[in-house]
Every structure is written in C-alpha cells, then in structure tokens.
Amino acid sequence: MIINVILSLISANLLIFIIFLSKKIQKIKNEKCVLDQQLVQSQKLAAIGQLSSGIAHEINNPLAIINQEAEISLHLLDSTNLKFEEQNKELKDSLSQIKIQIKRCREITHRLLSFARKNDPIIQQTDVNALIEDMALLVEKEAKLKSIVLIRKYSPELPLINTDPPLLRQVILNLLNNAMQAIEKEGEIFITTSFNPSKIEISIKDTGSGISKRNLDKIFDPFFTTKPPGKGTGLGLSICIAIINKLGGNINVESKEGQGSNFIINLPIFYTF
Amino acid sequence: MENMKVLVVDDEGDFIELFVKRLKKRQIDIIGVESGYRALDILKKEKIDVVLLDVKMPGMDGIDTLREIKTKYPLIEVIMITGHGSVESGLQGMIHGAYDYVLKPFDLEVLLNKLKKAFERKRLKEKA
Ligand SMILES: Nc1ncnc2c1ncn2[C@@H]1O[C@H](COP(=O)(O)OP(=O)(O)OP(=O)(O)O)[C@@H](O)[C@H]1O
Numbered sequence: 001m002i003i004n005v006i007l008s009l010i011s012a013n014l015l016i017f018i019i020f021l022s023k024k025i026q027k028i029k030n031e032k033c034v035l036d037q038q039l040v041q042s043q044k045l046a047a048i049g050q051l052s053s054g055i056a057h058e059i060n061n062p063l064a065i066i067n068q069e070a071e072i073s074l075h076l077l078d079s080t081n082l083k084f085e086e087q088n089k090e091l092k093d094s095l096s097q098i099k100i101q102i103k104r105c106r107e108i109t110h111r112l113l114s115f116a117r118k119n120d121p122i123i124q125q126t127d128v129n130a131l132i133e134d135m136a137l138l139v140e141k142e143a144k145l146k147s148i149v150l151i152r153k154y155s156p157e158l159p160l161i162n163t164d165p166p167l168l169r170q171v172i173l174n175l176l177n178n179a180m181q182a183i184e185k186e187g188e189i190f191i192t193t194s195f196n197p198s199k200i201e202i203s204i205k206d207t208g209s210g211i212s213k214r215n216l217d218k219i220f221d222p223f224f225t226t227k228p229p230g231k232g233t234g235l236g237l238s239i240c241i242a243i244i245n246k247l248g249g250n251i252n253v254e255s256k257e258g259q260g261s262n263f264i265i266n267l268p269i270f271y272t273f
Numbered sequence: 274m275e276n277m278k279v280l281v282v283d284d285e286g287d288f289i290e291l292f293v294k295r296l297k298k299r300q301i302d303i304i305g306v307e308s309g310y311r312a313l314d315i316l317k318k319e320k321i322d323v324v325l326l327d328v329k330m331p332g333m334d335g336i337d338t339l340r341e342i343k344t345k346y347p348l349i350e351v352i353m354i355t356g357h358g359s360v361e362s363g364l365q366g367m368i369h370g371a372y373d374y375v376l377k378p379f380d381l382e383v384l385l386n387k388l389k390k391a392f393e394r395k396r397l398k399e400k401a
C-alpha cells in the first residue's frame with residue numbers, strides 16, 4: 001500500500017522532471033537555432049564584406065579622378081567668355097549632376113568599406129542614454145515635420161558600458177532612420193533602455209508598416225531593401241548587425257506586418273575585446 | 274584635456290570669434306577658421322587633435338571636408354556641428370568617420386565633455 005503510494009509519487013515526480021527536462025532541451029534547441037542563424041549571418045557578412053571592400057577600393061580611385069576632372073571642367077567654364085551663356089549653363093548643370101552622382105557612388109563604397117573594415121573597435125566608457133539622446137535630437141526635427149513623436153523611456157540607473165561610441169551612434173541612427181521611414185507620417189517611436197547585471201538592452205520600437213514574415217529573414221542581408229531604387233541601398237541593417245556583433249552583442253527583431261516593429265539590441269556592459 | 278589642440282571650422286565669423294574666446298578661457302588650445310579649405314591648410318602645418326566642423330558651409334561643405342580630413346589624417350577625430358539636425362547628413366557624417374554630433378546652440382559643458390572623449394579616443398588609437 002505505502003509502497004504503491006511512494007511509487008506513484010516517484011513516478012509523478014519523474015514525469016514532472018521529464019517534462020521539465022524536455023522543455024529545457026527544447027529551449028536549448030531554440031537557442032542553438034538562433035546561434036546557428038547568427039553564425040550563418042556573420043559568415044555571409046564576412047564573405048560579402050571581403051569581396052565588396054575589394055571592389056569599393058578599386059572603384060574609389062577612378063571616382064576620385066572623375067570628380068577631379070568634373071571640378072576642373074567647372075573651373076574652366078567659369079573662366080571662359082560668356083558668349084554662349086545658355087550652353088554654358090547647361091554644361092555647368094550637367095557637370096554638377098555628375099558630381100552629385102559621384103557623391104552617391106562614394107557613399108555606397110564608403111558604406112561597404114565601413115562594414116568590411118578590419119579596424120578593431122576602440123573601447124571607451126560610454127553613457128548609452130546620453131549617446132542615444134544625442135541621436136534622437138538629431139532626428140527629432142525631421143520627425144516633427146512628419147508628425148512622428150519620439151517617446152523616451154531611459155533607465156535612469158543604466159550603467160556606463162565599455163563600447164565603441166561612434167559605431168554605436170551609427171547603429172542607433174540607422175535604426176531611427178528605418179523607423180521613421182517605416183512610419184512615413186504620423187506615428188510613434190519608443191526608445192527604451194534597460195539592463196541586467198551583465199548586459200544592457202536598447203529597444204527602438206515603431207508604429208510603422210511592420211515586416212512580413214517572408215521578409216523578416218532577409219532584412220539583415222546586404223542589399224536587401226523594399227525601398228524604391230535610389231532611396232535605399234539595403235546596407236543599413238547589415239552594417240548594424242556587423243557592428244553590434246563586433247561589439248559583442250546581438251540584435252533581435254519582433255515585427256508583424258501592419259503592426260510596427262521592435263528592434264532590440266543587447267550589449268555587454270564589460271566588454272573586453 | 275591636457276595638451277589637446279582643437280580646430281574649429283565654421284563659416285560664421287562671429288560664432289568662431291566668440292567660441293575661440295570662450296574655449297581659450299577654459300585653457301584650451303584652439304584655432305578657428307572660416308572654411309574647409311582653410312582647415313586643410315592649417316592641418317598641413319599644425320598638429321591638431323580634434324576638429325569641430327560645421328556641416329553646412331558654402332563651397333566645400335562639412336561632409337566633403339570631413340572626408341578629406343579622414344583620408345589624409347585618419348587619427349584626427351572630428352565632431353560635426355549642425356544647426357538644424359538632419360538624418361541624412363547625420364548618417365553621412367557617421368559613415369565618413371565623424372566621432373560625434375552637436376546641435377547648435379549647445380551647452381559649453383556638454384561640448385567640453387565631447388571634446389574630452391574625442392581626445393581620449395585619439396590617444397587610444399595612437400597607442401594601439
Ligand atoms: N523599422 C522598420 N519597419 C519596417 N521595415 C523595416 C524596418 N527596418 C528595416 N525594415 C525593412 O528592412 C529593409 C532593409 O533595411 P536596411 O536598413 O538594411 O536598408 P534600407 O533602409 O532599405 O536602405 P538604407 O538603410 O541603405 O538606406 C528595409 O528596406 C525595410 O523593408
């Protein structure tokens with residue numbers, strides 16, 4: 001009798017234990033899955049980074065020469081007589097256009113170089129709330145014009161962290177920019193910071209278009225963009241993830257089509273490179 | 274802040290004059306010029322640690338100047354000054370290697386702190 005009770009107690013406990021264990025295993029599996037994805041992502045980035053930095057270097061030199069020639073031509077036009085005023089103006093316009101387009105190309109090559117850059121991060125003690133606020137102020141004027149409100153929820157006790165400030169600024173600015181573009185007009189961007197003993201969390205959440213399930217896997221791929229040609233290069237998020245990985249952290253996204261997006265960054269507090 | 278040498282570049286002469294005066298009062302070694310071309314001239318001659326650079330200038334604008342500086346003198350840190358804050362120029366600046374941004378009008382203490390951090394970074398790079 002007693003033995004039966006004990007046995008059933010043990011088996012019940014065993015069952016609970018097994019359930020507990022299988023849940024744990026499932027969780028580890030999920031984590032492994034995430035890590036695998038991150039590994040694939042970073043390998044992909046490394047490969048593309050190498051290739052594109054090579055190309056970017058090769059293209060930068062001819063670009064510089066074209067730019068110089070355009071400038072010389074503009075100067076020459078300035079010093080020739082004004083007999084053909086109309087043609088002169090047209091020539092000038094077209095040379096200026098060349099310069100504008102060169103600028104665009106150069107922007108892209110710089111971006112490519114920036115995420116292939118081998119330079120190690122330079123680690124400084126950083127007040128992340130202040131850093132984010134600076135970037136928020138930088139975008140706020142434009143946000144207001146589009147009736148986009150920035151709502152800050154900075155953790156007042158957020159510890160200083162060891163990180164590379166200009167790299168982190170670039171990430172925050174890119175995420176804020178994406179959020180604004182996703183909202184287009186009228187909406188909110190929630191900027192939140194929080195922490196636990198080993199890391200801090202930054203969340204940038206918008207009430208914009210959201211991301212379809214199909215696209216969610218691709219948004220970190222270099223050159224993936226849903227923006228019209230000339231509007232986006234699709235390098236913003238791939239630069240972000242390359243930077244954050246370099247800083248020992250990661251980025252996660254929660255988003256549903258039509259329901260806004262939340263980009264969550266985790267960064268270690270004590271980062272040793 | 275010891276031994277830090279600063280160059281400020283802004284096309285508004287009045288601003289430069291006042292700013293240089295205020296920083297000198299704080300014992301900071303500082304030179305002011307009114308264009309990107311002048312800035313590049315100064316950099317040829319002087320050993321500058323941190324450049325404060327106005328984004329919007331006629332002729333060679335802030336981003337052009339930044340790019341030139343970063344190509345020729347990668348160790349120098351550059352802080353961009355902007356009057357109206359634009360996402361586009363903000364992104365451009367960061368991509369071309371700016372250290373930070375300040376919005377005009379700014380608090381002197383805030384700016385001094387940014388200068389200090391930029392200088393610290395330059396020192397760290399020199400050691401590396
Ligand atoms: N906050 C967001 N809400 C909705 N979609 C987003 C958001 N952020 C990114 N996306 C999607 O991810 C794509 C890739 O973003 P990414 O920043 O890499 O490039 P981009 O913004 O298109 O171009 P670039 O940043 O180079 O100007 C975007 O085109 C968009 O479809």
Ligand SMILES: [Mg+2]
Binds near residue numbers: 232237
């Ligand atoms: Mg983007």
